[in-house]
Amino acid sequence: MRKNDLITLLESVKGNPEIMVWNGFVEDFQPLAKTLNTAKLQKLTLQGYKERVNWQMQMDGKQPFSDDKISELYKQHKIGEWGYSAYYPPGDDDEHYKVKTVYILEPKLAGKTYSDRLGSIEY
Secondary structure (H helix, E strand, C coil): CCHHHHHHHHHCCCCCCCCEEEECCCCEEEEEEEEEEEEEEEEECHHHHHHHHHHHHHHCCCCCCCHHHHHHHHHHCCCCCCECCCCCCCCCCCCCEEEEEEEEEEECCCCCEEEECCEEEEC
16 A cells, blocks of 8 residues: 555544554454554566576576566566565665565554464464
């Protein structure tokens, strides 16, 4: 959701009620923290995907795919979707990835525990 869409949505609420988020893992509501966090999302570009696939084809001793076939595979396997990777943080100079910054609203810790047959979650 874009910032302006969130503002419009919140402005449609009458008065000044508390805004909470639903935590589906524990099936409970939680208040929001008063801070914003940021995260960098990345997605592999079509050109980056093409280079990786053709490099692998070359390593396997096969002919590289055509640009049309690469584009088809890229779309079919949804390679170009935004995602977060803690293991490969994006660099601003990496030509194989596009990077964007997103802002995250986080719930406050409620000081509660949810238990089920698999164990407990403190939230």
